[in-house]
Amino acid sequence: MNETTAMAARHHAASSVWLAPRQQTAFRQLMTAFSYPGRVLPLAGDGESASMLVVATLIDGACSLADPNGELAGDDLRRMGTRTGSVETADFVLASGMRVVDAAPRLGSLENPEQGATIVLAVAGLGTGATLSLQGPGIDGEQLLHVSGVDPAWWTQRAEWNTHFPLGVDFILVSQHAVAALPRTTRITLKGAH
């Protein structure tokens, strides 16, 4: 592939996250990830970013987004038409595994637990790294998840936020190309880091 076609391919991949058929296939992977927590599923293709694909698939003007680390470009935010909010108030929080947020996200209420936030957590790797043992709905017995680039303080925070079911937060873990989900019902036991 020469340089021009490689650039064209990258450009195409970058814009593909906005295409409806691409978002449909991305959503199906996300739905499978939530149905079977802790399973690592391929999501983004060459030149695509899994976190951008998740954000473009789920977020639009009807919901708000907190981006405390300034990961998203202004053009992308405008294209989604989303309202930006603080970590405490937003429907979606885009966060980094290496940097624990310093505020509690929305947990929802007893009457409306769906208003608990969704945290899209960028991690260094899925399928390698520290071992989490998972149990709960969607898991036949036990599921192991290997994840790298996550400050263990995240798991402590998550356990606190999810203490009072049905209140809680739901996590989407994204590496460069893969995705795994941890809905609020998933119980995590740390099995020691590598």
Place this chain on the structure above:
Amino acid sequence: MNPGYELPLDEAGYSFGFLDEYAKREVRRTILKAISIPGYQTPYASREMPMGRGFGTGGLQVTLSLIGEGDTLKVIDQGADDSVNAVNLRHFVELTCPGVDTTERTAEATLIQSRHRIPETPLTEQQVLVLQVPYPDPLVVVEPSEARRKVMHGEGDYSRLLTKLYEDIVQFDEITISHRYPTRINGHYVIDPSPIPRYDVPQLHQNRALVLLGAGREKKIYAVPPYTRAEPLAFDDVPFRTEDFGDEHGQRRACKRCGATDSFLDELIDDDGHKHWQCSDSDYCNSRLTAQSATSAQGATAQEVNA
């Protein structure tokens, strides 16, 4: 269904799946929350569909928000693929979703939209079942205020529903609910599992497939995730029972067509007034008949070889 409807075209002229992309995105966000909070009736803004509510619009909106090229869809109504309602819904998806295949075979489907039955053939992890729901809230019978019902659900407080069920037992000697049996999901929320018979309720328990339930009129979506507990409400002295299809001698009735003694049976009455029973799941019945004729053909061949 109104045959004169027009498909909405967005700026790009993209009209796959009838719903606009904003509507799909809302349903998709709702589905992820519904899976995350098993059994919780997650609210969403239901869109107008070119057919009356009550014709499976809730299920259809879920299906249209999921479906894509490469999917194979099965639509069933009371176990049959050929009822008017199932045919209409299947036709609507064929019209609005080019590249989607349809099938009557449970095993071939990636997506199954159903009203009143769960297929007899066990579902797999590669399948999603969408059930159409007319009345999503099992607490309506004991509490008219939705605000109060939402608190009761949140607290997992079903004492008044249990009392009501127990009164039924005292009066009728058994739990008289034939359909929509209140079922507790993952030990917290109690759902109306849609008008499936009691017979189908155990299928929800630890199923391998995701089950999504859509109520268009009430604008609610809820889920029974895979590998999740689904427990029909019951009492120590009156356990939950499914229909047993026993005859007057206690013998399990068989399907008149395929001979099955392990399926949910519909009672039919011939022209001369005789009762007989037949599988309600037409694909299950047909598959058994096909397998039987293949076996008997094989048997015939083997005999010829032996001769």
